[in-house]
Amino acid sequence: MKIRNTFSIAFRALLRNPTRALLTMLGIVIGIAAVITMMESGAGSAASLRATIESMGAGNIMILPGAARTGGVSMGQGSNMTLTPDDCTALLQRCEFLSDAAPLVNARAQIVAGNRNWTPNQTIGTTPSYFSIRNWPLEDGEYFTERDVQSASAVCVVGSTLARELFDGESPVGHSIRVKNVTFRIVGLLAAKGANMMGFDQDDVLIAPWTTIRQRVAGSRSAATASSTPEVSTSTTYPGGSTGDLYPPVNATMQTNYRLSPRFVYVDQILALAAKPELANRAEEEIISILRERHRLRADQNNDFRIRNSAEFLKMLTSTTSMMTNLLLCVALISLIVGGVGIMNIMLVSVTERTREIGLRMAVGARSRDILQQFLIESIVLCLAGGVIGILLGHGAALLVKYHLKWAVEASPEAVVAAVCVSAFVGIAFGFYPAWKASKLDPIDALRYE
């Protein structure tokens, strides 16, 4: 007997009692709809969470200098100036899990524009790589360039809060501002990024080439705090831009005083980006080994730097949402099982009710296999139809949630595939017993059944 025939027989048998077929399906419909809604809103919240985390820098690895100790007194995190721009370059070259890295120099300075002034949260010196690592687009103008970094040009890019405070919503691009008596030209306005997870306004920022900040703005501060390795005093406010050197020239006195070429220039931080957020931990291990080697640390010495990466944080957040989704999914699956029991119940009733039909079909030549197939396919058709209706309803409910509750919702093809598979499985699992019972009927008794 052809499968297509069996299907049409099953359809006709179901259409003989459409109300009951619909009511039977209801359990599956509700179960599948619940699963689909859960999965779609779960996927949506996961996606929005991922976007949030990415805006804060997923896969970002922060490398900070360690604490300096002077005679048993710790100076605290970041007091030891151990990181150099060369570390940054070396990491980028040697660490295969990193896709980008930028050195960072922090400063805190008052900024003056015309008759207004403002002290931003952060004044950062860095390289153009920073913008791609932070995934920070421009609203207007352009980024400063690698060449600006090399020549320590007095150019900068500002965040939207700073622009608002100083320029009242006007585009600041092209204007000049003064930072500690150095005049910077604003070349770009960053797009608003909002507050970060700690409520810290990320847009209240001025970003300039790190060479400029280090040498012209932050110089005095670093000299005060970096006690273990004094700032090279020959660094000038106006270094030799003509040669394009990154570092101030070494003069004859220095050459004689220090046999080893000293590390002139330090950065406060290196910000690196793992090739993929999942690789952040492996990248971290690699960074540790490279930096230990570069800093010539013996095996018994502690690291003179610290590393923080956002992978842990990201894992915690995603695991919370995925746990919630899984929990709700369990509830939905239970409702599917209940729906399946309902189907089994109705199929058993239907087998009893149609005993004479079964006897007749056997009398006219149906094998027990044909009967089994017919009832099994009836329950599978019921479940699949219920599944399809459930998918549509669930998707509709997800859209309602999206437009009325403004929750993020993302269509999930996996959920649809899973729903179809689950409903077919429920159909087979719960339809088998009634179908088997039908196929084992004795045609003589069945024909005589009242």
Added chain:
Amino acid sequence: MELIELKNIDKTYFIGDMQVPVLRNVSLTIRQGEYVALMGASGSGKSTLMNILGCLDRQTAGDYFLDGEEVGRLSGDRRAMVRNRKIGFVFQSFNLLPRTTALDNVIMPLAYTAGGLSDRECRRRGMEMLEKVGLKERMFHQPSQLSGGQQQRVAIARALINNPPVLFADEPTGNLDSRTSVDVLKMFRELNEKEKITIIIVTHSAEVAGNADRSIRIHDGQIVDGIFTGGGAV
């Protein structure tokens, strides 16, 4: 030519440890094209004999040759095939599928025929059969919209859809009034004479049996009359 040949058929039911013999050493021959009535009081074993003849039940001992083939010892699937191709059933209570058109009822057995026909061919044959039993214009009516006599004619069309050599009718007029009974019996007569279909009617009505060419009487599990082919038949 012998279509049906029973040789020393025994049928015993086992109820717990007790043996209940229902048929005892029944031998019977029915030729192709005969019109036979199977008579007996209730409990005489005629239904059991009918079930064995119709390949629905198996004998306990003895041989049953249908169309030259021993069918008593075939597998369940093979017997289903025999029922599908060689036997047509007409029941007292019609046994039509509810909420299903006459045409769909008629072509239902074709779904179980090996090497099935196309849908169109099935429908064509179904229509032909319904035309033969005079229900051409009722083709798309459901059983509930048909009278008893019409329902039984649909059942006859269904029994004949695979052109079986033999038609079993179990009290075919039991649920019909006398006028429609006459119609149905007339139809059997016609089928027997025109199409040379072997017809076996189970009944306890002498009137119905009188319509047949030969009456076989069963009493207490044994054939007491009509064991030999009457002179009137082919």
